[in-house]
Amino acid sequence: MRTLKFGLIGTGYMGKSHAIALHSVAAVFPLSVVVECEMLADITAQQAAVKAKEMGFSRATGKWHELVNDNEVDVVDICAPNGLHKDIALAAIKARKHVYCEKPLALNAVDSLQMALSAEEAGVKTMVGFNYIKNPATQLAKQIIDSGEIGDIVHFRGTHNEDYLADASVPMNWRLKRATAGAGALADLGSHIINVAQFLVGAISAVNGDLNTVIKERSTAGSVIDKESVENDDQAHAMLRFNSGAIGTIEASRVAWGRKMGLTYEVTGSKGSIVFDQEHLAEIQLYTSDQKTSRQGFKRILIGPEHPDYQNFCASAGHGVGYNDQKIIEVRDLIEGISRDQAIWPDFRAGYEVALIIDAIEESYRLGQWVHV
Amino acid sequence: MRTLKFGLIGTGYMGKSHAIALHSVAAVFPLSVVVECEMLADITAQQAAVKAKEMGFSRATGKWHELVNDNEVDVVDICAPNGLHKDIALAAIKARKHVYCEKPLALNAVDSLQMALSAEEAGVKTMVGFNYIKNPATQLAKQIIDSGEIGDIVHFRGTHNEDYLADASVPMNWRLKRATAGAGALADLGSHIINVAQFLVGAISAVNGDLNTVIKERSTAGSVIDKESVENDDQAHAMLRFNSGAIGTIEASRVAWGRKMGLTYEVTGSKGSIVFDQEHLAEIQLYTSDQKTSRQGFKRILIGPEHPDYQNFCASAGHGVGYNDQKIIEVRDLIEGISRDQAIWPDFRAGYEVALIIDAIEESYRLGQWVHV
Amino acid sequence: MRTLKFGLIGTGYMGKSHAIALHSVAAVFPLSVVVECEMLADITAQQAAVKAKEMGFSRATGKWHELVNDNEVDVVDICAPNGLHKDIALAAIKARKHVYCEKPLALNAVDSLQMALSAEEAGVKTMVGFNYIKNPATQLAKQIIDSGEIGDIVHFRGTHNEDYLADASVPMNWRLKRATAGAGALADLGSHIINVAQFLVGAISAVNGDLNTVIKERSTAGSVIDKESVENDDQAHAMLRFNSGAIGTIEASRVAWGRKMGLTYEVTGSKGSIVFDQEHLAEIQLYTSDQKTSRQGFKRILIGPEHPDYQNFCASAGHGVGYNDQKIIEVRDLIEGISRDQAIWPDFRAGYEVALIIDAIEESYRLGQWVHV
Amino acid sequence: MRTLKFGLIGTGYMGKSHAIALHSVAAVFPLSVVVECEMLADITAQQAAVKAKEMGFSRATGKWHELVNDNEVDVVDICAPNGLHKDIALAAIKARKHVYCEKPLALNAVDSLQMALSAEEAGVKTMVGFNYIKNPATQLAKQIIDSGEIGDIVHFRGTHNEDYLADASVPMNWRLKRATAGAGALADLGSHIINVAQFLVGAISAVNGDLNTVIKERSTAGSVIDKESVENDDQAHAMLRFNSGAIGTIEASRVAWGRKMGLTYEVTGSKGSIVFDQEHLAEIQLYTSDQKTSRQGFKRILIGPEHPDYQNFCASAGHGVGYNDQKIIEVRDLIEGISRDQAIWPDFRAGYEVALIIDAIEESYRLGQWVHV
Numbered sequence A, B, C, D: 001m002r003t004l005k006f007g008l009i010g011t012g013y014m015g016k017s018h019a020i021a022l023h024s025v026a027a028v029f030p031l032s033v034v035v036e037c038e039m040l041a042d043i044t045a046q047q048a049a050v051k052a053k054e055m056g057f058s059r060a061t062g063k064w065h066e067l068v069n070d071n072e073v074d075v076v077d078i079c080a081p082n083g084l085h086k087d088i089a090l091a092a093i094k095a096r097k098h099v100y101c102e103k104p105l106a107l108n109a110v111d112s113l114q115m116a117l118s119a120e121e122a123g124v125k126t127m128v129g130f131n132y133i134k135n136p137a138t139q140l141a142k143q144i145i146d147s148g149e150i151g152d153i154v155h156f157r158g159t160h161n162e163d164y165l166a167d168a169s170v171p172m173n174w175r176l177k178r179a180t181a182g183a184g185a186l187a188d189l190g191s192h193i194i195n196v197a198q199f200l201v202g203a204i205s206a207v208n209g210d211l212n213t214v215i216k217e218r219s220t221a222g223s224v225i226d227k228e229s230v231e232n233d234d235q236a237h238a239m240l241r242f243n244s245g246a247i248g249t250i251e252a253s254r255v256a257w258g259r260k261m262g263l264t265y266e267v268t269g270s271k272g273s274i275v276f277d278q279e280h281l282a283e284i285q286l287y288t289s290d291q292k293t294s295r296q297g298f299k300r301i302l303i304g305p306e307h308p309d310y311q312n313f314c315a316s317a318g319h320g321v322g323y324n325d326q327k328i329i330e331v332r333d334l335i336e337g338i339s340r341d342q343a344i345w346p347d348f349r350a351g352y353e354v355a356l357i358i359d360a361i362e363e364s365y366r367l368g369q370w371v372h373v
């Protein structure tokens, strides 16, 4: 079997999760290639070396350029802050590497488009880490919608709310600055729910949004006196119009006390509805209009072997998948896409389509009116 | 004890509910007056007579004018379709009756204001039937917010979704025509959630909404061939900005398959959150930021004797209240407001404030931009 | 229309609830008689007079004997502590009154049988206040089971857990003494879930139980020094075998921290299951084995107009009923049973059947083995 | 770093799950040894070879004896049917291998004790695959109980119900025969919940149970005509008494329609309660008695980095763990126990303690009375 060698950049939250997925995927899914964890880059050579050992990578570097241009590396996996995605990805594409990049793809739509076009021109495969659409439950929702079981979609309501910055005493970090993060909750969390909306309901034609920064200043990390401005939104919501005629809303917040994984959606169709909550990630609620009135209700479907990509994790229904299992499915899609030269979704183009919506929401906020995409 | 004599107009869904509340209230709450079900008006004298017997009213009439001007009637209780509220209420006020009117107060804000001004000038008491804010659970939410326990409110998301018109084969009825109903789901259901938003978060300063009619034609009632246009929205949503600086969204739908009583809200503050779902009407979920990280979570508080207005229904917590119990509380507030000459809320002015928001949402939809209220 | 005059004994928790139901029932259900709240008895004449005014009864007495023998009283309604049920009921039956008695029927099965036999001999109607089986949701469960939709019942698990005595500092009261209460949690709460088990699954043929008193002493009410022994169980559970071949368990506790209304059951059949929780009293969860594997799940059915006895409360599904609404249905069944001379369930015989199981569980506990009923 | 080489026997449901865990564990947890998937045994050499390739094992054999006695193998991992556990484990112990064995440890307590004694004598490490107690949520429950936060435990109710054999047309398989499985649902699922009860509440002193075979015959696998007897229980429940004085019940069923992963428990203490449901495996409900009455309720705690063993999977709370993540924790405990020569739990002795309870429940069923353990 051919081998596919990964070079991972960034060893924080996502770096760890990608490493777990890369090491686990072959045990879960039959693959057509052998995956190797070849090289790891971090902010210094020393940290990279430590992490490489910890995370099971063969080699390490303090310079991502080295990794990107290393002859052994087949796939560049970007788990660095948003502001670095573009430079790393363009360099990787130039070096004819496939690129696996965390979300949001870049700081804005223009950059995202440049990345997508470069990759398409170079003929390399790309994937963006919107893992929630890889959840078997959400794949099931998609199957149900595509099958027509709930009819034509008429409404979508999605949220991705968390509370990781609700505490005003949390100091400044890269997520709060435009240069390193782009938009705030809208890009960090909103990008996921926009991607879900596009996955389940299709293209969005117009948006009209509102943004708000609740905690306007944060203490400089490490300092007790200094304060810095928060440069992007803490909470965002927008009304959406889809090409199909459906309407909807999305909402993202990083200051929503109590929400730890508040990615939820409710999709209403002309013949039924689906309700989902990522805090109970292994189930959906399904309502169909063909039920006898006296027996009608939402049905709680626990994910099982009959549903997409579950069987390989577990032979019994309802036993549950976890966060990292989504990344395993994502990595499988990437690997098989590369190995078999098949289309991958969500690729950089899909990442660009999300970025377009983010930018349009920001513009609609500035203009106070609808923006057509 | 003084007696307070009610004249009820309309004997449909709400007429029945009001009758139950009027007959039950004295057994639940200690009152300072004796309530009497004096007179009932319906569309014909015959139907009024039948219903009066059924619903325990002493006298009946086929003409609401007679009821409104009857010397014995102290309070006119309007449970007729929206389009009649204004004429009946103005006539009742002219006759110096107190007026209890179902929501929405009128077809639009202009009419609503006229009603409120007339009542204020005449010095009669008024109440609008926004019963959901009388639910002990929602009163508890209000208490918690007012106490500062969840800090300054930063976000509100409210919905009132039902599916009573999701089936496209349901024929035309008064709720679907502008002359009899005004707005669609926005007025019928949205009025409730707007009222809840104002109750919990305060005055709304600007709105920006979207409306949509999913089922554009319905068969004429009784006919197999004829079709008529639906004249108002099946689903509506809007972004809100509150005077306080909080932002939010509301949503109303009458075509949301599976939702039977989908009045929900999530109120996020700088120190905590409250989540509520009227399908589980006797509880709220409360999250406060003062919890130890390893023991943090939403707490499900079942309504009990320590909470507003529950004790009189039941001595034990968690035993539950039902829809009509809200109406009993509403009627108690009305009766005691009249008897003790105290302020009542929500009165016609509050009904007008809801109507203002409905009209502004419709205008924002036409203009495609924010409308300041 | 004929009138039916009620004499109520006891004005505590249940007295109030009965009074609400008696005053409300005619507004909810069409009745074939006029209900009158004729007389009220409490422990002193003074308290009775105060409560009669408060609760809308025409006359009052400090001696229940007077009420029981009053010529105007048609129905004696017993809301006094368990230890008084037998004497009052036998006196009432002797006076040829119909008797409505709170649960548990008496202190033991022998007394209960005597009461049932007297009533049957005298030809008076009786009812025991097991209101939970009047809940529309539980009536729906019964309908589903009777229809065969979930096949032959193979298992039943029921609980009735509360925490009203979990706090060890709550002082002694009548519920904790054999002479006034009989068994402890087993009689107070267990009687309800035994009645539910018999309602849904049929007669019980053998039991094997365990009892336990967690808090063995309580302070004498009003004293800071004196302590008294708790004379009955704080928590009880038992295995059941039904005539039908089904097996099951029940559990009752008054020290189950956090449970406010923990009456729950899960009924498993050869073709499906029903799950119920009284803290969400207006819904059941239904699973049927005929579902496509990839769409199988428990369905949450919100109670609506198509279900037993809901329509009269509300025209829309999912709007909810409360605790007192169950008592309204119970009172309707009693009134119509008397007025139309129809069988009533649960009558004193049904109360005796519950008492038999309670006694048998206590005996099985003493013997450490199965007891056949 | 030292290496630890695993030999896996059985490649069905559990074999796959163990393989995933062995391949993933080093990416999740820092380990003090290198894990190698050395050898795999299955029922034929051919199947073993195919599976070894699929599941990433270096060598394969059709004879488990070869694996057990292979010099390279350090740990024998038994994922074969229950009836084989004893022979394989004793052979492995004789060969001085550490043994990782799926639950239930053996067909009965006598065999289990022999296995535990052999291992103890030989000084090899053992572990039994009761993975549910490795769930971070259940580890948190244990922490809370041990900390005294809910006081002295007074009651435990546990279930492990599934519906994998509820369909009467599922043919005969090894789980239904005494020689290959031992007890039925009681051993297959009940063993888990007994283990949980012992983990959370401590040693059990007496049991009193009931057993029942709902579907008495099943068709011979592959045949349309032949039927065979089911030799063990489809559903079982028992009352428990713990050494501590707490009482409780457990329940196991393989015919509980609708339950896919129905491992649940409710632990009541003198100062609070914990409620858990494995279908929502990443959370517990906690109630403590120190709450203000008007703010009391069960708190839903989503598992996060502050809780046992979660941080290594994910840096954010509420993102969820899956079934296989429990196995990863289990394998980590095994590996580190071996590598650092530390005590492992649950080991074969713990497996024996579960077997004792299973046998005692069966005996209590035969005798119809309590059996002391």
Ligand SMILES: NC(=O)C1=CN([C@@H]2O[C@H](COP(=O)(O)OP(=O)(O)OC[C@H]3O[C@@H](n4cnc5c(N)ncnc54)[C@H](O)[C@@H]3O)[C@@H](O)[C@H]2O)C=CC1
Pocket (backbone or CB within 6 Å): A009, A010, A011, A012, A013, A014, A015, A041, A042, A043, A064, A078, A079, A080, A081, A082, A084, A102, A103, A104, A129, A130, A131, A188
């Ligand atoms: N798909 C998902 O659910 C999630 C995606 N993300 C995305 O993953 C990316 C990384 O986020 P986190 O892991 O949370 O951040 P983090 O702050 O935990 O980790 C960032 C890592 O990048 C490294 N890094 C920074 N500058 C670097 C440089 N010049 N060269 C090499 N390495 C460098 C840091 O040393 C650190 O290891 C972001 O784009 C974020 O939006 C983050 C969390 C969840």
Ligand SMILES: NC(=O)C1=CN([C@@H]2O[C@H](COP(=O)(O)OP(=O)(O)OC[C@H]3O[C@@H](n4cnc5c(N)ncnc54)[C@H](O)[C@@H]3O)[C@@H](O)[C@H]2O)C=CC1
Pocket (backbone or CB within 6 Å): B009, B010, B011, B012, B013, B014, B015, B041, B042, B043, B064, B078, B079, B080, B081, B082, B084, B102, B103, B104, B129, B130, B131, B188
């Ligand atoms: N607070 C709440 O939760 C609810 C409020 N409503 C409100 O209650 C009002 C009535 O609605 P429903 O009871 O659902 O309608 P409905 O259609 O069930 O009943 C309307 C009643 O008005 C009577 N009516 C019509 N024209 C009349 C006339 N000229 N004179 C006298 N009676 C006349 C009809 O005969 C009928 O008895 C509406 O304003 C509606 O928005 C309705 C349902 C719930």
Ligand SMILES: NC(=O)C1=CN([C@@H]2O[C@H](COP(=O)(O)OP(=O)(O)OC[C@H]3O[C@@H](n4cnc5c(N)ncnc54)[C@H](O)[C@@H]3O)[C@@H](O)[C@H]2O)C=CC1
Pocket (backbone or CB within 6 Å): C009, C010, C011, C012, C013, C014, C015, C041, C042, C043, C064, C079, C080, C081, C082, C084, C102, C103, C104, C129, C130, C131, C188
């Ligand atoms: N169906 C249900 O869900 C419930 C049923 N119950 C049952 O209702 C009955 C009463 O219980 P609660 O109302 O909770 O008790 P409580 O202690 O609140 O009230 C008892 C009432 O009986 C009165 N009473 C006592 N001795 C009397 C006498 N000699 N003559 C006249 N009145 C006397 C007391 O003054 C008091 O008004 C009990 O049998 C209890 O088991 C209680 C609560 C719920």
Ligand SMILES: NC(=O)C1=CN([C@@H]2O[C@H](COP(=O)(O)OP(=O)(O)OC[C@H]3O[C@@H](n4cnc5c(N)ncnc54)[C@H](O)[C@@H]3O)[C@@H](O)[C@H]2O)C=CC1
Pocket (backbone or CB within 6 Å): D009, D010, D011, D012, D013, D014, D015, D041, D042, D043, D064, D078, D079, D080, D081, D082, D084, D102, D103, D104, D129, D130, D131, D188
């Ligand atoms: N911890 C847990 O949650 C679970 C534990 N188990 C336990 O795992 C064990 C295996 O169960 P499953 O994997 O469900 O069974 P299974 O029937 O799916 O797999 C059994 C495997 O053992 C192999 N096998 C049978 N005889 C063999 C022999 N003589 N030599 C070598 N291999 C042989 C079979 O070929 C098959 O690969 C059982 O003890 C069961 O109780 C099963 C499921 C869940």
